Amino acid sequence: MDISVVIPLFNEDESIPELYAWIERVMKENGFTYEVIFVNDGSTDNSWKVITELCEKHPEAKGIKFRRNYGKSPALYCGFKEAQGDVVVTMDADLQDSPDEIPEMRRMIVEDGYDLVSGYKQKRYDPISKTLPTKLFNATARKVSGIKNLHDFNCGLKAYRLDVVKNIEVYGEMHRYIPYLAKNAGFDKIGEKVVHHQARKYGSSKFMGLNRFVNGYLDLLTLWFLSTFGKKPMHVFGFLGSIMFFIGFVAAGIMGGHKLYALAVGHPARLITDSPYFYIWLTMMMIGTQLFIAGFLGDLISRTSQNRNEYQIEEEILKK
Numbered sequence: 001m002d003i004s005v006v007i008p009l010f011n012e013d014e015s016i017p018e019l020y021a022w023i024e025r026v027m028k029e030n031g032f033t034y035e036v037i038f039v040n041d042g043s044t045d046n047s048w049k050v051i052t053e054l055c056e057k058h059p060e061a062k063g064i065k066f067r068r069n070y071g072k073s074p075a076l077y078c079g080f081k082e083a084q085g086d087v088v089v090t091m092d093a094d095l096q097d098s099p100d101e102i103p104e105m106r107r108m109i110v111e112d113g114y115d116l117v118s119g120y121k122q123k124r125y126d127p128i129s130k131t132l133p134t135k136l137f138n139a140t141a142r143k144v145s146g147i148k149n150l151h152d153f154n155c156g157l158k159a160y161r162l163d164v165v166k167n168i169e170v171y172g173e174m175h176r177y178i179p180y181l182a183k184n185a186g187f188d189k190i191g192e193k194v195v196h197h198q199a200r201k202y203g204s205s206k207f208m209g210l211n212r213f214v215n216g217y218l219d220l221l222t223l224w225f226l227s228t229f230g231k232k233p234m235h236v237f238g239f240l241g242s243i244m245f246f247i248g249f250v251a252a253g254i255m256g257g258h259k260l261y262a263l264a265v266g267h268p269a270r271l272i273t274d275s276p277y278f279y280i281w282l283t284m285m286m287i288g289t290q291l292f293i294a295g296f297l298g299d300l301i302s303r304t305s306q307n308r309n310e311y312q313i314e315e316e317i318l319k320k
Contacts, residue, residue, distance in 0.1 A: 002032040003106060004085030004162075008039045008075030009093035013046040016093060020054055020061065023099045027060075030103050037062045038093075039079045042069030048315075055317040067314040073175040080165035082318060086110070088165045092156035101195045105159035108191055115164050115187035118150055118179055119157035121197035144224050145180040150192055153179060157195050161187070173219050237295025245288030252281040 005023055009016070020036060027034045038051045040063065051063040064078050076090060087106045091097040101119065108117045134154065141153045154176045168181045179190050255272055262269035272278050 001035060001085045002087065003027070003034040003102065004083035004088045005034065005036045005099075005102070006039065006076060006079035006083060006088060006090045007036065007093050008041055008072050008079065008090075009043065009047060010041045010069060011043045011045045011047060012093040013043070013050050015095045016047060016050045017054070019093055019095055019099070020058070022095075023102075024058070024060070026099045026102055032103075032106075033085075035060050035062055035083075035085060037064065037079045037082055039063075039075040040065045041071065041075045042066045052317065061317075063315075063317040064313060065315045071173060073170045073173055076175050076178075077170045078313070080168075080170065083162065083165060086162055088160045088162055090156060090158050090160075096198050097157040098196045098198065101157060101193065102159070105157075105193055108193065109159055109161055112191070113189060114191040115161050115189040116179060116182050117159045117191045117193055118152065119155040119195035120150075120152045120192050121155055122151075122194050123197060141177070141180070141220060144220055145177070145183065147179055147183060147190055150179055150190065152192075153177065155195070163187070177220065234295040237291045239295075241288045241291030241293075241295060243288070244284045244291065248281040248284030248288060252278065252285070255281070 007019070016038070023034075023036055036058075038054075038061070040048050040051060048063070048065050051061070051065075054061040055063050062082065064075075064082070066075070066078075079090075080088065087109050089102055089105065091099070097119070105117045105119075108114050134152075138151060138153055142148055142150060145153075158178065160182075164182050164185070164187045167185050167187075168178065170178060170181065174181060182188075183190065255275065255278060259269045259272055
């Protein structure tokens with residue numbers, strides 16, 4: 001199979017038929033074999049009914065229905081799990097991403113040798129309350145990830161080599177950082193294509209709000225830490241703990257040595273416990289020990305939850 005199109009969605013019943021017809025036209029014009037996997041992320045409208053009707057009429061259409069709303073990353077994870085095409089394309093269901101971009105993005109994967117091609121919405125039809133924070137967010141993501149050539153990490157329109165989506169784990173809200181996840185997994189041939197961005201035709205955006213950007217930065221910090229120290233947390237916690245314990249131990253030793261010297265030469269010396277510095281050094285030694293133990297335990301655990309990507313799927317329409 002040439003292409004799998006994975007479409008996560010939440011309450012987009014009006015746009016689904018038009019989007020599928022558009023994808024179908026593009027695929028037939030280019031002679032691609034394909035599948036379209038709709039992942040219904042707990043929609044409360046008629047989205048699943050529309051998807052079911054499409055699956056009955058079109059063998060290329062498939063559907064996954066979550067029992068409740070989990071978020072975009074879980075939807076992508078389950079879509080990636082079912083994808084079979086040599087190239088996997090993701091796009092949003094709101095008709096702001098153009099399926100006409102798919103052939104060229106596939107060519108960049110197949111002929112130019114990219115592992116991942118990310119869309120770049122150079123001209124956007126979003127309010128400034130969304131575009132300005134997005135620019136700041138992307139600048140930070142480029143700096144932290146080291147992927148200097150990407151201008152739009154969060155663009156929903158992306159194309160991947162099948163091996164990429166089968167070897168990365170998208171969880172929580174990490175969909176914003178799939179290029180970073182791919183790079184950490186060893187897929188570093190990452191390209192970018194300027195894509196057409198259309199104004200929303202139906203409804204309103206489901207991803208507005210300040211918390212979207214706050215969570216984005218927190219997720220980026222988490223991913224940076226995991227990619228840098230996730231396999232060896234002892235390297236950071238053990239190092240910091242050792243430094244703090246060493247400083248506290250040496251300082252306390254100097255205080256003790258100073259008192260012993262004073263007693264030896266017959267000078268009066270107050271109790272060590274009368275000095276506030278004693279408690280500072282003692283606290284440093286205790287915190288250092290705790291950090292060291294945290295690093296040791298983190299090394300043992302390495303990865304905490306084995307079932308973090310288990311989601312309650314109510315219904316599936318998957319045709320092999």
